[in-house]
Amino acid sequence: MSQISAATTSAQPLPTIPQSCDVLVIGSGAGGLAAAVSAAARGLHVVVAEKAELFGGTSAWSGGWLWVPHNPAVRAEGFEEPAEAPRTYLRAVLGNRYDEAMIGAYLEAGPRMAEFFSAETEVKFLPGSKVPDFHGHLPGAATGGRSMVAAPYDGRKLGPLLTRMRAPIPETTFMGLGIASGVDLYHFLHATRHWRSFFHVTGRVARHMADLALHGRAMRLVNGNALIARLLRSAADRGVALHERLACVRLLTEAGRVTGAELDGPEGRVTITARRAVVLAAGGFPQDGLRQQSQFPHRQTPHSSAAPRENNGDGLRLGEQAGGQVRTDLSDAGAWAPVSLVPRPDGTLGRFPHLIDRAKPGLIAVTGAGTRFTNEAAPYHDFMRGLFAATPPGQPVQAWLLCDSTFIHRYGLGAVKPFPVPKRAHLRSGYLKRGRTLAELARVCGIDEAALATTLAAYNGAAQRGEDPEFGRGTTLFQRVNGDAATQPNPCVAPLMRAPFYAVRVVPGSLGTFAGLETDAKARMLDAQHQPIPGLFAVGNDMSSIMGGAYPSGGITLGPAMTFGWIAAQTIATETGI
């Protein structure tokens, strides 16, 4: 029996931490677990050390989408495209930050990584045949067929490991029920409009209630939760030793080679010798206030990342101590996303990332000056870039997402769910603002009243015709897919007409960081002379994003995280003669 299938819940004795292994992986997100499973599949003895109480990191909270052109899931659907097309697109988006060595390695290994996991592990993917690239107007952009998502997973298959895994962000679920992007989400948003959707939702909710009654939690895992569950199952099946509450604090080196690490665990400090390699996969620095000061553009406003608090830059510091370099030349150091802060009953603040609600028809975003500043249906990264540009120096970086009653009834707004879920708690907590008139809403939010009236008059006038002359909402397929096809002629545009009106404040946040440790195309960490540091690898967001700070499509962090995790494992095995 593997160490993991014998593993226990936190109430039971802790599994013994091995003193040595072939490969020590720091962090249990998609990057770390992909490296661990792939290395174990090559016959290596692998230990995963996870600082948090639960496995999975940001990956467990994610949408679970991977952008991997030519992946086997879409090819099985008959989708084929010229080998060069993704390169053309990336060249157009990345400009002079396009790095052929890194991109070439990624595009070549991505499908092989996906084939390995699909054929030899519990990780299975569904095709993203209709998921368009973010910048549909650029050469080489695809209207679909470059992504794949983790298939939903039955939590029962994880056994005791299920209680050791991070659950989804509560605000993105419905009473703990994870809603899968795509068809599932469509039905949830149309439950009061179509009978088919109504039956889909009542079926899902009934099964969820039964799971809550029997198991006290959701058992049908979707999105990033399904991805991590599948990776954990695969790691357990391959005999990977998984240890939570074990934080790496120092790397050990001998004659210039990384040979292991010191880690803090529940029973004090331990040393693990890694005979072949240490893989840093600690998820970047989205919660590292100090590095944010030097790398983020909005120093005047605290950054509210949607990533877990444990991702506070340990991997980058460990890498630097071993001679590695953190890149500072990316166009953007983070994967920006507007986030709203949701007061929770326990006094803490949840962070809701606004990834798709902004594209629905009948919403605008304004600053405190009462003016729109960007295309609200744009990808989250671009939306935030628009807000950074629109915020005068020294002013807080914030905006309001404003909608009318029709909108909130149909789609909800951020953490507020659509009808018939009550809004009362969010109004009481102050998360959701309401005004009987737009003027009243402006006063409640502290928005310039006269300017807002002018903005709305201009927007509504054109919106009656489905147009947005100012910012061109609905002009790319990505925007329209996230809109509402029932609204024509433009799925992203409708006037705000019906009182009362509502608003939610958004602040700068992120899904993770892009700037990370410099590596080569084999995921080997490089020193100041750009030479590999023997025995040290970086993957996931600890490795600097191969996209150079750009955000070409959904899935451009998990795709490379798993691919370079797989590449790291192949490199370690091959370099050490396996």
Ligand SMILES: Cc1cc2nc3c(=O)[nH]c(=O)nc-3n(C[C@H](O)[C@H](O)[C@H](O)COP(=O)(O)OP(=O)(O)OC[C@H]3O[C@@H](n4cnc5c(N)ncnc54)[C@H](O)[C@@H]3O)c2cc1C
């Ligand atoms: C809501 C949301 C949706 C998203 N959707 C997508 C999507 O669909 N597709 C996509 O590509 N990206 C998505 N992202 C971004 C993506 O989730 C992250 O970029 C990705 O998960 C990072 O993976 P990782 O393996 O590098 O880090 P993580 O998954 O964050 O894992 C890092 C782990 O390292 C641990 N750790 C930190 N320090 C130490 C230490 N000293 N010792 C041991 N362990 C340590 C952390 O606790 C954490 O568990 C989303 C993000 C969010 C928040």
